[in-house]
Structures are given as structure tokens and as C-alpha cells.
Amino acid sequence: MAGMYRLTSESVTEGHPDKICDQVSDALLDHVIAHDPTARVAIETLVTTGICLVAGEVTTECYIPVEHIVRDTVREIGYTRAKYGFDCETIGVLTAIHEQSPDIKQGVDVGGAGDQGMMFGYACTETSELMPLPIMLAHKLAKRLAEVRKNDQVEYLRPDGKTQVTVEYEDGRPQAVTKVLLAAQHSPEVGTEEIEADLKEYVVEPIVPAELQADGMEILVNRTGRFVVGGPQADTGMTGRKIIVDTYGGLARHGGGCFSGKDPTKVDRSGSYMMRYIAKNLVAAGVADRCELQVSYAIGDPQPFSVAVFTFGTGKIADEQIAEIVINNFDLSPKGMIEKLHLRRPIYKKTAAYGHFGRSEPEFTWEKLDAVEMIKEEAGL
Numbered sequence: 009m010a011g012m013y014r015l016t017s018e019s020v021t022e023g024h025p026d027k028i029c030d031q032v033s034d035a036l037l038d039h040v041i042a043h044d045p046t047a048r049v050a051i052e053t054l055v056t057t058g059i060c061l062v063a064g065e066v067t068t069e070c071y072i073p074v075e076h077i078v079r080d081t082v083r084e085i086g087y088t089r090a091k092y093g094f095d096c097e098t099i100g101v102l103t104a105i106h107e108q109s110p111d112i113k114q115g116v117d118v119g120g121a122g123d124q125g126m127m128f129g130y131a132c133t134e135t136s137e138l139m140p141l142p143i144m145l146a147h148k149l150a151k152r153l154a155e156v157r158k159n160d161q162v163e164y165l166r167p168d169g170k171t172q173v174t175v176e177y178e179d180g181r182p183q184a185v186t187k188v189l190l191a192a193q194h195s196p197e198v199g200t201e202e203i204e205a206d207l208k209e210y211v212v213e214p215i216v217p218a219e220l221q222a223d224g225m226e227i228l229v230n231r232t233g234r235f236v237v238g239g240p241q242a243d244t245g246m247t248g249r250k251i252i253v254d255t256y257g258g259l260a261r262h263g264g265g266c267f268s269g270k271d272p273t274k275v276d277r278s279g280s281y282m283m284r285y286i287a288k289n290l291v292a293a294g295v296a297d298r299c300e301l302q303v304s305y306a307i308g309d310p311q312p313f314s315v316a317v318f319t320f321g322t323g324k325i326a327d328e329q330i331a332e333i334v335i336n337n338f339d340l341s342p343k344g345m346i347e348k349l350h351l352r353r354p355i356y357k358k359t360a361a362y363g364h365f366g367r368s369e370p371e372f373t374w375e376k377l378d379a380v381e382m383i384k385e386e387a388g389l
Contacts, residue, residue, distance in 0.1 A: 014186060016174040017142035017257025019150040022085050022361040023167020023193070023238075025245025029053035030254075030360040032060065033247045033269030035081045036072060038354035041271060043070035045352040048108040048116065051269035052247040055240040057093055063104040064269065075101040081357075086157065086167040093241025119343045120308035122273045123265070129283020130260035131291040132298040134182050137375075138288050139366035141182040143257025145173045147363045148215045153192055156210045164203075166193035168238030176222060180298075184222035188212055190229045193238035204229045254364050255280070260300050268360050272351035273342055275305045282345040284365050285374040286334055293383040295330055297322035303340060310341040325387055333386045337379075349373045 020027050032053040040047045047068035054061040060078050083096040090098060108116075116122050131138040149171040157165035172189035175182045190207050208227050216225075248266025252258050265276030272278040283301040290299045296319035304313040317331040334340075339348065346352060355371035367375060383389075 010179055012176065012178050014174050014176050015140075015142055015259060016172060016187075017140065017146045017252075017259065018170060018172040019143065019146035019253050019257075019362065020171070020250060021150045021154050021167065021169035023087065023154070023169065024250075025055055025168070025240045025243045026247075026249040027245070027361050028055050028082065028085060028087075028240065029245045029247040030250065030266075030268035031085065031357060032062065032078055032081050033064075034356040034360040035077050036062065036074065037269055037271060038357050039072060039077055040066065040068050040070060041352060041356075042354040044068045047271060048122075048273065049269065049271040050108070050274065051105070053269070054244065054246050055094070055099075056244040057241045058098070059100050059102065059240075061102045061104070065108045066105050067108045072105075074103050074105075086154075087239060092166060092239060093237065094239045116273050116308070116342075119310045119341060121275045121305035121310070121342050122307070123275065124305060124307045124313075125264045125276060125279075126302055126304040126314075127263040127275060127279035127283055128255075128261045129280060129285070129287040129301045130256050130299065131284070131287040133291060135366070137366035137368075138291050140256055140259040142173045142175045142259065143253075143363065144366055145175075145185065145216060146171045146253075146257060147366070149173065149188065149190065149211060151362045152211045152215050153190070153207075161210055162206050164195040164198045166195065166238060168193035168235075168242075173216075182220075185216055185220050185225055186222045187226045187228065188216060189231070190227070191235055192230060193235050194230075196236045200230065200233055256365070261302070263302075267364060268356070272346045272349075275342055275345075278342060278345045278349070278351055279303050279305065279340075281349055281351070281364070281374040282338070282340065285349065285376070286338055286379070288375065289377055289379040289383055290330065290334075292377045293380045293387065294389055295319075295324055295383060295387050299323075299330075301334065305342075310343065312340045315340065324389060329387070333383060337382060337386060 033051045051064040078101045079096045087094045134141045153169045156162040170191040174187040267277045270277045287299045300318045302316045317327045
């Protein structure tokens, strides 16, 4: 894109109601997959004041201590006191779980996709993580909010919170951060001026590099002036309602489904992870400065319904040629993606807060750059 414009992305802390649900769903998935790697899991969670409802489809022989896992997850997030309106010790935990439909199972058992749909992956040269700058900064700010709460550096903070970052671009390249917005749940005793000063010093300044801060960069905190009532007491949460936070911050397209609570036979998850892996390796190989891949599936079919590549005018070779490299060199069947990325492991709870992409932890196998040399050779670069 040419000219000057501003783009914004948001993130949320692990104590946000929707993210509580994502983490509970993935904690339950991790338990099942640790005991039964080929289990079928599609779990969704809802939270509101005093209640956590877990529902979905699970096919496994292992025992799932749902209530124990829910309470442990909520405790780790930080909801440990009744005055927060949501307390790991006193919430009611309800379950409504049944087996996967046999009509779906018969297609997955032979290696087919667990559902129809389309998935996207994206990478760009804006950051060292090969991710868009706004979402990376938003995630780091959200994670920092949780860190200063947990280490008591800012002791009056509570678990709920959101971040938002606006970046000015010129001719497709990020130039400066113009606005940072923070919503941080806090105890009733603290005043607005103290919160603003502390969050600027302990959250924003360590995360947003001085060289990226625009002259007069605005730092806006709790725009209603107060954020005491938060978490599930203030807002019902559900699994899968933060799909843009989970991916690229709105700066790339998103498919039809969320990730959390789903085992890797669900191509919403494995397909999106594989497309990120391929897009990242393509960009790292120098094939393009921006690369977005789309793949689609039909339920029960092992091979993709379609594959498309978009480089937005930044490709060193034609998009059609890149698509051929992808199709000829990567196994895009559900079985192939699961094996390539080692997805039958209990790695998912960690993905459920602060983004599924752009992270260097060992569990995030879709972030590896082990296909770069092959791509260079295939592309003639």
C-alpha cells in the first residue's frame, strides 16, 4: 500500500474473560492429549459471574478431571479472591460433554479433515518475528501487564486487561507508534494519576522502543476513568471470541474457525499453524516481503480443496510459482501437518494467551525456519 496511513491491533491479558475460556479449553485438551494422543477433542468454555460451563465433544478412554483442571487454570491466571467476582475456589463448574459424531469420525479415522473450511497463514518483514508490528507490540504490552501484576511491581492490578497499539505506516513500512491504549483492572483504592504514571513507567516504556515512539505518542489508560469491576463478573467470556488477537491483529485475513479446545485433526488449528509455518519460511527465504497463504478443506478429504498464495506485489517470483512450490514440497494432509509440526503433544495451553504466532518457545514448532534453504533452491534464489 502506498502513502501514509495508520493501522491498529489489540491484545488482551490472560485474565480477560474470553482468554480464560481459551485457556481452560486448551488445558483440558492438553490433559486428554497427554494421556491419549489420538483422542478427538472439541471443547468450548463459557464463564460469567460465579460460573464456568464446559461443553463439547470428546472421544477418549482417559478420565478427565474437568473441575480440577478448571480450578487450577483459573487459579494460575490470578482469580484467587472472592472480591474479584470470580474465584477459583468458589465458582460453579458445569459440564456438558459428549462423544464426537460418528458421521464425522468415519471421515477423520481414514485421515480426512475434521471439517470443511478455509485457513490463512501470514508473515512479513516488519519485525524479527516476521509478524506485523502492531500485534507484536500489543501482545508484549498485554504480557507485561500480567508480569507486573504477578511480581507485585504494580500490586494493585487485577487479572483483566486489554492493550491496543496504533502504528503509522508509509508506503507499506511501519514508521512509528502514535498511540498506546491500556485498559487495566485495578483495586478501588488507587487513583487514575497513579495508574497512568505506573503503567507508563513499568509497562509502556520497557516494551515500546524509544526509537519507535512518535513525537507526542499518546498513552491512554482506562478511558472511562475506572476499571474495578472486571473479568467474568463484568463480561461473559467464551472460547474462540478473540481470533484476531490470536492471529495477526487484523492485518491478515482469518478463516472461519477458532483454535482453542480443538485437537489437531481439526484443520482450523493444524491448517492455520501449517500456513503460518510455510509463510514464515517463504518470507525468511526472501521469496517475498509479505506473504499470505490460504488453504481449504472438505470434511473427510485428506488433501486440500485449494491452495492460494498472495504476496501483494512484494514477491521475487510469481505467486503462482510460489503456490507450486508449496503444493509440491509440503504435505498438507491433516496427517502430514500433524506429523510435521508434532501436534499430538500437550502444548496448547501456552498458545491460548498472547498469540499463537510470532513466539520462539520450543512448543511452537510452526515458527521454525527449517525449510528456508529448500525454498531458496526451488525458487532459484
